[in-house]
Amino acid sequence: MSSRPIKHVLRKLNMERRKLTLISPKTPKQVNRWFKWLSPGLFIKRWLLISLTGASLLLLGLAIWVKLTPINRLIGFVSQLLELITRLIPSYVSGPLAIIIGLFLLLWGQSRTVNSITEALQPDSDQELVDVLLTHRRLNRGPKIVAIGGGTGLSTLLRGLKQYSANITAIVTVADDGGSSGRLRREIGVLPPGDIRNCLAALADEEKLLTELFQYRFKAGDGLSGHSFGNLFLTVMTEVTGDLERAIAASSKVLAVRGKVLPATLSDVRLWAQLTDGRLIKGESKITEANGKISLIGCDPPDPPALPAAIRAIEDADCIIIGPGSLYTSVIPNLLVPGIREALAKVNVPRIYICNIMTEVGETDNYTVSDHLRAIDRVCEKRVFDAVLAQKLPPSPFALKRYAAENCHPVYLDREEISRLGCLLVLANVMDENEETGYVRHDPQRLARVFLRWYSDN
Structure with missing residues (x-):
């Protein structure tokens, strides 16, 4: 039996799949995508908060264990650092600059994390992971x-x-x-x-x-x-x-x-x-x-x-x-x-x-x-x-x-x-x-x- 009909069907199916992939709905704006992650029912926010809390407690526990008395040392270090920064750079410049850099690093890190997860779970799709989770x-x-x-x-x-x-x-x-x-x-x-x-x-x-x-x-x-x-x-x-x-x-x-x-x-x-x-x-x-x-x-x-x-x-x-x-x-x-x-x-x-x-x-x-x-x-x-x-x-x-x-x-x-x-x-x-x-x-x-x-x- 000739395999041409089967190959023709498979070729056609592959083309249809690509069409479906291309017309997959995308979230129109980056801001909207991030707000979607705050939608109730995804069970994302609680786990991020728990992870951050765990990381903080881990560092705090290690510092206490090695008798660094972390609270006093941390407050003193932060006080000295802030005093040095405000002497070198005025507060009305250093404050906003630190906020901007912090937000940039936070958003950049989270964006790369989400993209990595999306590529692993949906390598052939342009649909946003948050849209998939909401639909699911x-x-x-x-x-x-x-x-x-x-x-x-x-x-x-x-x-x-x-x-x-x-x-x-x-x-x-x-x-x-x-x-x-x-x-x-x-x-x-x-x-x-x-x-x-x-x-x-x-x-x-x-x-x-x-x-x-x-x-x-x-x-x-x-x-x-x-x-x-x-x-x-x-x-x-x-x-x-x-x-x-x-x-x-x-x-x-x-x-x-x-x-x-x-x-x-x-x-x-x-x-x-x-x-x-x-x-x-x-x-x-x-x-x-x-x-x-x-x-x-x-x-x-x-x-x-x-x-x-x-x-x-x-x-x-x-x-x-x-x-x-x-x-x-x-x-x-x-x-x-x-x-x-x-x-x-x-x-x-x-x-x-x-x-x-x-x-x-x-x-x-x-x-x-x-x-x-x-x-x-x-x-x-x-x-x-x-x-x-x-x-x-x-x-x-x-x-x-x-x-x-x-x-x-x-x-x-x-x-x-x-x-x-x-x-x-x-x-x-x-x-x-x-x-x-x-x-x-x-x-x-x-x-x-x-x-x-x-x-x-x-």
Whole structure:
């Protein structure tokens, strides 16, 4: 197989990295940068003061130990020195001069110290260290958010949330059996890495570069054609570390991921669906292809054990989100894990479901918002989510026509039924529409802002 495509991608990624480095925000003035170091919460001032106090006590202790009676000697020496200086140079000249020299030496020394630390920690970045520390501190103080789902919907949500908190845990379905993930699952026996790959890329610091690299698909090569680089990367990491959980943790460190990504279970889960016409469809990728109406959904094995780390994340969460994503093949598969749905039912924190904007053929044909909620309730056997976020305005006529050709329509907002279910309705414009293709997606930034505004009100 030729290595030219890979070299081309790596060259492109390197160029993008340099662009990102060049546009890194710089503090406009040197004075502002120094004032930032006095910002509360950095834990810098106290340690500098403690260091100076320690140095002073060290010198004082050494002087006392050798019986120099330092206080009297110091006062006498300083008195004589000042008297000599004022005789040689007038006080109105020597005083300001000493102050200026002292300030210069102090600022120069501290500036060189900070620059040395910055060069060691960020050799390839022009971003000021104080800006990095302030951002790090702000993100670490963000709420503990658990996001549950799969597919492209979950990764879209994570792209927005990571700007507001570093305490994010994504719990991802492992029921995918199509495409590159399905091939790796059948041929090697690993859990499908596709959805996990998307979430890792979304939470990475240099998301654009990593997404391009992870989404790169080999177009030639015996056995490689059709596989994405990200899937192969996670597969190799799984082989090296021993299981998918360790592979994700190791990959997160290598890729500087902001938050955690966890599979809902480590069991080899396979979806099945009972259709209203009596057919039993097995396999996640075949459910939507069956083009029928789903009456019941389950998985084999029927009660897969939840990943303990996923349960702990739910129990420690400040808020929980499920969706957006395909209802039966991305969202509900996580709830088929008994430990996950039981943990969701027990916690007393704000929980919200983000409803899809459009219906999906073979999965949610003619579904309303309340139909989505009822499907989740049937699996959980009780009301789990307190609120539902739905798109306020419909797509453009161009987008509606484009989707109608595929027999897809906006999910109908039935307010009365939602209220009857005892669920709070959150309406907002969180849609991003491609003007050229008419393709509709959730906007990551709008979605995150609306969610955090709702969370702060609860």
